[in-house]
Amino acid sequence: MSGFLTYCLQRFTPVLLLLAGVNAVNGQSQHFVHIPAGDYTLGKKGYINNPLRTVHTNGFDIAATELTNAEFEKFVQATGYVTDAERNKSGQVFTPGLREFRWLQDSTACWRYPNGISRGGIENKMNHPVATISYRDAIAYCEWAGVRLPTLDEWEIASRAGASTTYFWGNDMPPLSTYANIWHGRDHLQADSSDGYMYTAPVASFKPNPWGLYDIYGNVFEYCEGHLPTDKAGSRLVHARGGSWWCSKNACGFFNSVDIGSVKRGASFSNLGFRVVKK
Template sequence: METGDLSTVRAQDGHSCCTPATSRAEAVGSHVLHSGSDTAVNSESKPEFGFDFVTIGGTFDMGDPFGDGHPADGEGPRHRVDLTEFEIATTSVTNDDFARFVADTGFITTAERLGTSAVFGMLLEANPGAAGHVLGHAPGVPWWVEVSGANWAAPEGPGSTIDERRDHPVVHISWDDACAYCAWSGTRLPSEAEWELASRGGLKGRRYPWGNRLLIDGEWNCNIWQGEFPRSNTPDDGFVGTAPARHFAPNGLGLFNTVGNVWEWCADWFARDYYQHSPQSDPRGPETGDKRVMRGGSFLCHDSYCNRYRVAARSSNTPDSSASNIGFRVVR
């Protein structure tokens, strides 16, 4: 990909409000990885985690019991899953966490190598200095803008910083970048099944980590879009973009923001029909694919356009894609 070539930044079928997909293998070259275990990162010190881990495992019913999902996402059929015990981080990886990784290793993310990443256009209003760095809009989804110089440390492009967002989830992270962080920290990305068990917070058959009602006593429990997508956001939940990783109440297992805020990469390849034949014990996704699973939705989700802020909701993107609402959390 040549920088500024918007033919590589495109809407995904049924996923256009979620994240734009990119096809960057030619530009990234040897940096593109096909497995997290292939990632080699030199570390000079033992990583320090800015988050806690909780231990979970067991049997649960996975998938959508309400018929809320998009047909192309393959949220059904609902099925029983048995998971070996594992530890999962209570929050997504924050800017502070990722900054320690970069300081220790000198790692350069996919967005930095390419010199561009996808930014939700409304976020640029707070960073007028990025206007001269806008390369264009994604075809069919003009609210997604390709911005030269946008990356994890400059989320809205040149002139923006993470100085006031050190405790927010790191964004503009590709699946490849997340795997590199895992290799450094001695962790891994969760399987899709592990992610869903953790997100459910110990509740059975509910839409959200806290129950079936989106609001409780009129209060928001997650960071999603309020207003008319994509024209106006009333930020009734307090945020136009990301929220701190520990904002809002944790679920019953102590995990924060497993729905809304930022999409979180999972280890699995994505397949629409995977649940129809997935194994009951420790499913790990298809053996091959062209997109990786993402879970949890983001601050851009709205029920009129993308109701993927539910614990059963699925999405996907190419492993080298990055955007202003894609992050990750880790397990071990």
């Protein structure tokens, strides 16, 4: 049996590493999904920032999941990097009881304590998406790992999985709870853990879209590269897509393939993270 196992490891390990998408520079191991070249329908009629249109891609490889705490920790351990929230003590966090769109600035909040020290750390959440990081932090990780953020169009192409509807399954919301970690409460005055999670969930806890991408809606907003038609010249805003665990049908329902969020590039919210694309 041992000889057979040795043979299997020698024979199939290169294939397994290829499928896992191992980055040869820094040993970062993530599963990637190849998005084929072609023309894709994006946007929606009447949306100023995301008008209905057809775009072409030459194809790209995008991570199947959002970047986890475990992967971000490798970066921090290797480089000693200090995030914006740690340096500026500017993390924005949430606790049940706040009115809609209200967040608290917590000097203790950072990627290790996404909602502040008083609400616990990530010791048992290494497979959750990294959060409470800024766009600048995401770029720093990408430069180290030899990857990049998806463009706004690439993210949408991957999220739609070939569909031209608001969600990859159609235009109706009901199936959402099967695919996304979101807020199901009527408001944010009372805690909502009805899907098993009040804040983030481990990546891939919900069903993937038809192309194998997990948490494309919900869990954390995902930083993307690109500008919107309404961005002013020289704007320092950056953009994120897909909604988050905080989003509900009554507040910031951006868990779809159409809407695009905006945030300052130094902001660090506990519902903001990212997934990466191979260079």
